[in-house]
Amino acid sequence: MRQGLRSPDAGRQREALVDAVRLRLAEAGAEPGTTEVAAALRAQGHPYGTTEVVELVRQLRSDMVGAGPLDPLLADPAVTDVLVNGPNEVWMDRGNGLERVPDIRFPDRQAVRRLAQRLATAAGRRLDDARPWTDARLPDGTRLHAVLPPVAVGCTCISLRVSRGRPFTLPELVRAGSLSEQGAALLRAMVGARMSYLVSGGTGTGKTTLLATLLGLVGPAERLVVVEDSAELRPDHPHVVRLEGRPPNQEGAGLVDLRDLVRQALRMRPDRLVVGEVRGAEVVDLLAALNTGHEGGCGTVHANAAADVPARLEALASAAGLDRAALHSQLAAALDAVVHLVRDGAGRRMAEVRLLRRGASGLVDTEPAAWFGADGRMRRGSGWARLAGRCGNDERWMTG
Template sequence: MIGAKEVYVKIRRQIFDALDPEVVSEVSRPDLVKQLQSAVDLLIQREQLALSKLVQQEFVNLLADELIGLGPLQNLMDDESISDIMINGADSVYIERNGLVEKAQVTFIDENQLLEIAKRIASRVGRRVDSSSPTCDARLQDGSRVNIVIPPIAIDGTLISIRKFKKQSIDLQKLCEYGAMSPEMAQLLMIAARCRLNILISGGTGSGKTTMLNALSQFISDKERIITIEDAAELRLQQPHVARLETRTAGIENTGLVTQRDLVINSLRMRPDRIIVGECRGPEAFEMLQAMNTGHDGSMSTLHANTPRDALARVEAMVMMATNNLPLEAIRRTIVSAVDIVIQISRLHDGSRKVMSITEVIGLEGANVVMEEIFRFQPNHQQSDDGKVRGSFITAGLMQRSVLMEKARFFGLEDKLSAAFRAGESV
């Protein structure tokens, strides 16, 4: 398609100069495509350009995508095999497919086109991005999460990161089929969720923390009132009694800011049975722990950490952001009495996600937190022919003072829990 880009840029400029944005917003896509088809045909004839019908149709689709969609990104958004889209400037677009990152065969005409699309994404969800507010976190209409950074903060051009919203929720059985965990681990997590244990899900970016949180939430009773708190609403709970809260950034006059901490504090006045915080990243961790310790057991959250012990250390640091007058020992006692289970998830170098560890928080011995690993993934260090990470999920069983066993006994699930361990030990 030699010279086609230059021709498209010329046609695009003429059509965009003649369009009324308000009229475009009121026209359906089929009608807009017909009008654009007529306009493109007219301009091609007037300029006496030799273009095939296929190229002309491609021009029309590109124009329609840019006017009412996300421009060059629209095809990537429509491709369900893509989980993440990362734009590092007009000529550098990367995607993640099946856990692996690759460069996409998509470019923007120039920085101005990319910047306009970034501003349109923000404006559609009631946010703004400009020189006075060069960063933006938002949620698209389909539920996808988007982060935008524009110059001068972004040195080499506008940056857009999109975490796409999966239309189908993945449950624990699916995670077992994908090799993320064993059926015995899934059984244990199902029991932990039903028995109202407080659960932290720890892992890196893109490791599957929100997917795991969604999967665990499916085992919450329909009779419970659940409050969810998120920066960008991603959780899809199936229970009938769910109240969803979402943070809000400050407006133009730097007013109207609503933080996760504000929402956690407010949620305690809403008579919740469980509180689910999409991701703990700051002072809201203090209120979250207080809630877990004051009758809202069965609460869940995610955070970024590399190991279960690191996860508790991060919670310590987040609590210190909220209060500087609590001694470290008191903070640790609060954490130990609040958190029951830490699930560690990782994305491995072959693109797969695995539950690396399920660890129970036992208590304090002196100043040290005692943790017991219930299940762990033991990788096979021999290189496989296809480059896939292989290994086995192993368990050492439960300790005598396990909170999980006590809760399972209380909820009448002790036999199911014991069966999971008998099967796990025989693997």
């Protein structure tokens, strides 16, 4: 390629070239296909050879319809998260914690901002000075969060949570070390017994991944109605109805929150009601639903430990005006178990299963039923007999 594109001004020159090609395609009403981009590029009068044109076409298409410099990371099946803090600060997570990617850079801060705004537009969301943040789902399922300056100090921040084309199977999670054979059999038995449960854990522990896998174990004759703020769950199941929330428009109207969606879901004849992430007042409607014959409901919740889940739900319910006594009364009859995930030196893995129980005080706490060490070995807790009885005393996972 010519020396001009290797100079310190190469990034700005390429940005100007991208803008010129984009304008020409817009004026011609052409799609940014390889042939169209190549023709528009040659029309700019740059004396590039065929090899150089092909490479620039690839780069231009990435800048115009892809994620620009981030495309190679998003194409890596091992990458779960891509984070951009600045032109020279790109990070990724391949399951072992965040790693800096020094060889991927943006020309300047404006290039980061342009990428964030283009991705937001592709997701049908607004991102500008009047609304300097967005949380959206890209067409390929990738979760986008972006914040513009001055809210983000210094530079636009982009966070991308990569969505797999298909969910993991239980055997794949076992091979990856996320579950032991006993743990996988136990989870299968819990789903088959129509237990209502929450998958808990911190950020990046694999809650959504595990939930999608478990939903794939539900019988094909059952109807799943999945409610999410941003649609991420893609279970391998023949009968899934997905409802997604919507933010307000520029006039502040049109908001559709999870409480609205849970209420609508109950009118759609669900065999299993699923809330992708319980994070607010929708916990009230979910618990009410699980108390009215909707067995086998499930979802995820952020919590540092399984024992903290009742207190976490109590805090969320208080925002909806439900007092402590009423919340615990509903909780005792609504949820059966908590499956807790951790992220440690052994990677993302299932750490324990706890059952919910109502104490003499009337408040709900958790009782340990099974622990799983980093080596995958299972240890029984005081709630083991109750869990075994509920799951049919299956010898495949009772041994240990």
